[in-house]
Amino acid sequence: MIFSPKNTKMIYSSSTPKRHFLMALSIIFVLSSCQNDDIADNQNVSEFISALPENVTYPESNPYSKEKEDLGRLLYWDPIMSGNKDIACVSCHHPNLGYADGLSFSQGVGGQGLGKDRVNGVEVRRNAPTVINTAFNGINNNQQVDPELAPMFWDNRTESLEQQALLPMLSKEEMRGESIVEDAIVDTIIQRLNSIPEYVSQFEKAFGSNEINQENILAAIATFERGIVANNSRFDQYMRGDLTVLTDLEIDGMNAFIQVGCADCHGGPMFSDYKLHIIGVKDNITPVDRGATNKFDFRTPTLRNLNLTAPYMHNGIHTTLEDVMNFYESISDGDDDELNENLTLHKLDKEMKNLELDDDDITSIIAFMNTLNDDNFDKTIPNSVPSGLPVGGNINQ
Ligand code: HEC
Ligand code: HEC
Known part of the structure; x- marks a missing residue:
């Protein structure tokens, strides 16, 4: 039976005895107006799964701007954000690898190379999920999404792209390394950014003041990520x-x-x-x-x-x-x-x-x-990053 998004007909072809049984059972349930979540036969596909919205919802606390998105892209690609200046977000979430890294377990600090060719990095204890469509994390089947509460990570331990973006920078295994303590890493990054005129002016364009602070860094990275949609x-x-x-x-x-x-x-x-x-x-x-x-x-x-x-x-x-x-x-x-x-x-x-x-x-x-699958997402690779360091960190070895 062909399903059309507009009709509400039964959608299943009953090819196995079990399905005939379920179908019969569901008719009995419908006749007795009983609700049973386990029996889906007479429901429309769109009650379970649906298309993504055509537009991204940006949080009120961090509305879209092109300037923030452009700045976020640079921060995402610039290894200046890591303790030893050798690893960027993109080292584990690369556009050529579906914004993931193709590894069972990501390789962080000290790693050289990209994807399956990456060696010598500290092993992170989980697989890197893709950044594509994380703008929609937490969306329900009525297309409602609250980007400020969007669950992140394999264990949902944090909410929103803004909050998420801080954690890899703090993590000893992923970006920080041994040389700088957790309490000092953000201030170190802020000092480094302040010493690079291109960043000072990009932050000014994006936030109306030249203030380079943690909140603005995270807002820019999250705005960039929300643009990676398929x-x-x-x-x-x-x-x-x-x-x-x-x-x-x-x-x-x-x-x-x-x-x-x-x-x-x-x-x-x-x-x-x-x-x-x-x-x-x-x-x-x-x-x-x-x-x-x-x-x-x-x-x-x-x-x-x-x-x-x-x-x-x-x-x-x-x-x-x-x-x-x-x-x-x-x-x-x-x-x-x-x-x-x-x-x-x-x-x-x-x-x-x-x-x-x-x-x-x-x-x-x-x-x-x-x-x-939808391969049509932003895969732009910047030609250079404002720090002058290798674009994306040590990924081209
Ligand atoms: C060393 C590799 C590595 C680096 C560097 C890294 N990540 Fe990740 N990322 C991971 C891994 C592994 C996870 C999953 C961890 C978990 O779930 O416990 C993850 C999870 C995420 C998620 C959650 C996706 C979801 O659907 O839950 C986002 C978003 C993300 N990273 C963005 C970033 C950003 C932004 C940066 C840079 C500030 C960054 N990552 C740096 C490896 C990395
Ligand atoms: C009880 C809830 C549940 C059901 C039912 C379920 N899944 Fe999953 N699925 C999960 C969870 C949770 C994970 C991740 C588990 C983990 O990483 O340990 C997962 C992982 C996956 C993955 C890996 C995706 C990735 O990016 O790593 C695929 C593919 C998948 N499921 C497909 C299916 C299919 C097909 C079915 C039906 C035959 C199914 N799942 C039924 C909860 C479920």
Whole structure:
């Protein structure tokens, strides 16, 4: 059955006995006007997943300006922001690597080279998520987003791009290094920026005064990041009404994605509920990473632009989408071979236990996830940065 964003017809093709059963059950539920979240058969796709907005919402406390965005780009690329002047934000979030770094675990201080060629850096204990579309972090399926409360990191430990941008600068592993203590790093960076006339004048243009302070630095970086958007994937075009852009296989995959329960967590325009979940991904680091609240709970990641952001999961343990699907299938089969050794199946979130993933659905769901890719985002690389240091830090070795 073909889904059109405007109609409210049933959306699933019932190919398995289980689906016939669910379909029958849902009719009974509808007849008795019962609500049941687990039975989605008679819902419209757009009740679960939807296109991204065409425009970014900027916070009232930090409205858009071109001057701030331009300044933010320079700060994002300039290794002057790191303790040893050798690492910039872009060292781990590079446009040629989908604003991520292609590594299971990022390499921070002391690192040389970019992506898979990066060596000698202090290992950061998590996989670098992409910066693309972080302007939309926290968005719900009604397109509402509050950029001041946008959850950040695999454990949602901070809110907003402004607050997030401070933490890599403070982090000994990521940017600060050993030579400067945490309490002094921001003042050191401010002093350095004040000694570079181009920065003094750029801050003046962006903020109306020449004041270089922490708040203005973070405001500029966040404004730059909010401009890195990819919101016109084939899925977005389809949801906005162009029904010709998806193939039958992809539409089957979209329906299966909802039917088997992926959208219970990967819902909304970003394909994330931005909540913490225990899904039981295996460990590959010592000491083990116990997640946000010590329960092996991690934030649902976006599924947009997965073609650019492998390897997957908080620890980059899965190299391909096939690997990810095998993990979900084994859990859905009640098998614990792929499960984190510190957990048992009954400790997983209920949405995870409710997954009903068959082998048949894997190809179509992967095809569907690939409709969420959009390669048309800002990839500008500045020719130089005001400090005169190598653009992006030691990434060209
Ligand atoms: C050494 C590599 C490295 C550097 C340098 C770095 N990051 Fe990250 N970034 C990471 C890793 C790893 C995470 C995930 C950490 C976690 O979740 O615990 C992350 C997370 C993020 C996130 C959260 C995305 C989301 O969806 O939750 C944003 C935004 C971000 N970084 C921006 C920046 C900015 C801005 C800078 C420069 C000020 C920067 N990063 C510097 C590795 C790096
Ligand atoms: C219980 C909520 C939940 C359900 C259901 C769920 N996921 Fe996830 N998904 C997550 C969380 C949380 C992570 C990150 C886990 C981690 O890093 O340890 C994740 C990670 C992923 C990733 C890796 C993305 C990246 O950038 O690293 C993919 C791909 C994915 N899920 C696809 C799916 C598909 C397809 C389904 C349905 C078969 C599904 N998920 C069902 C919560 C869920």
